[in-house]
Amino acid sequence: MNDVIEQAVLRVVESMHDNLGDQITIDDMARTAMFSKFHFSRVFQRVTGLSPGRFLSAVRLREAKRLLTSTSLTVTDISHRVGYSSVGTFSSRFTSSVGVSPSKYRQLETVMPQLLTDDHRVLAGTTTMTVRGDISSPLKDRPVFAGLFPDRILEGRPIRYTILHQPGPYVLEDVPEGQWHLIAQSAAAGSEDAIDHPPGGDEALCIGRHGPITVQAGKSTEPADVQLKPMRTLDPPVLLALRDLVTATAARHTA
Numbered sequence: 001m002n003d004v005i006e007q008a009v010l011r012v013v014e015s016m017h018d019n020l021g022d023q024i025t026i027d028d029m030a031r032t033a034m035f036s037k038f039h040f041s042r043v044f045q046r047v048t049g050l051s052p053g054r055f056l057s058a059v060r061l062r063e064a065k066r067l068l069t070s071t072s073l074t075v076t077d078i079s080h081r082v083g084y085s086s087v088g089t090f091s092s093r094f095t096s097s098v099g100v101s102p103s104k105y106r107q108l109e110t111v112m113p114q115l116l117t118d119d120h121r122v123l124a125g126t127t128t129m130t131v132r133g134d135i136s137s138p139l140k141d142r143p144v145f146a147g148l149f150p151d152r153i154l155e156g157r158p159i160r161y162t163i164l165h166q167p168g169p170y171v172l173e174d175v176p177e178g179q180w181h182l183i184a185q186s187a188a189a190g191s192e193d194a195i196d197h198p199p200g201g202d203e204a205l206c207i208g209r210h211g212p213i214t215v216q217a218g219k220s221t222e223p224a225d226v227q228l229k230p231m232r233t234l235d236p237p238v239l240l241a242l243r244d245l246v247t248a249t250a251a252r253h254t255a
Contacts, residue, residue: 006234008033009047012040013233016059020082026052049152049209050236058153060084061097062237068106075102097155097239105241127217128174131160131182137167137206137228139186145242146170146226148180152209155239167228181211184226185238205231205238 012029029052030040044052060082067078079090079102095101100108135144144167147158159180160172167186188204206228213224231238 005043006047008035009044010233012044012052013048013055013059016056017063020060020063021080022083024056024083029056048234048236054151054153055236057093058097058155058237058239061094061239064090064094064102065098065105065239065241068102078102098241099157100241108241127177127215129215129221131172131175131180131213131215131221131224132170133182133210133224133226134169135164135167135184135208135226135228137184137186137208138230139167139188139206139228141166142186142188144170144184144186144228146172146182146184148172148175148213149183150178150180152181152183152211153236153239154183154185154207158240175215177215177217179212179214181209182213182224182226184208184228185242186228207231207235207238 012032015029015032016024026037026041029044030037033040033043035043041052044050044055048055050058064078064082067073067081068075071078073081075091076087079087082090084090084093091102094105098105131148135146137144144164145161146164147154147161149156149158159178160175162170162172164170185205185207187206208226208228210224210226213221215221
């Protein structure tokens with residue numbers, strides 16, 4: 001990727017963080033990048049994997065997660081602080097992306113396993129396949145979450161997921177037809193042993209992606225190997241709350 005283009009997109013992402021409470025338009029972002037609006041949108045998606053608007057929404061929701069657990073601000077105040085004029089719209093988008101409502105997230109900071117995925121049963125005659133591969137990570141002894149998502153962002157319900165005690169082989173069975181992005185994530189050890197709020201923020205996360213993976217009748221899938229790397233500012237923010245779920249899984253393995 002051209003360094004000039006990456007630096008332009010980085011300026012935009014940093015501007016998003018600095019102006020979350022403002023109404024930021026595509027025109028504003030394009031001016032910050034010093035590109036035409038149409039060229040900017042294509043370039044931004046190529047660099048980050050998401051459209052500018054989708055990335056901005058993710059940045060806002062990640063900040064809302066932080067404010068919910070680190071301040072006593074009301075949900076209404078937080079929604080306004082991160083750029084939403086309607087608390088109803090904010091709550092709806094937060095719930096669909098994170099897995100629980102803002103008030104529930106403040107209490108639990110996690111999603112329960114039954115909320116992560118739909119009924120694992122499949123209809124008779126439906127084409128499914130097994131997706132497998134190997135996950136490597138610089139965090140050698142840390143739990144790893146791996147899931148299949150419709151897009152390149154860790155939000156909403158994965159179509160299938162697994163949690164590994166440490167990096168290594170994984171298997172996802174009964175994956176239905178479609179195009180899916182495999183996203184894997186791990187976090188550095190800390191006093192809270194947390195994957196959703198690791199010490200030091202997102203820079204303590206390692207993340208990797210593979211895809212899109214096409215599942216269709218008559219087509220075999222190649223091994224989907226993933227190399228986790230430290231998360232960068234240009235990576236889409238992690239929205240799905242995973243902390244207690246992954247920590248509990250790790251505890252069961254060490255018990």
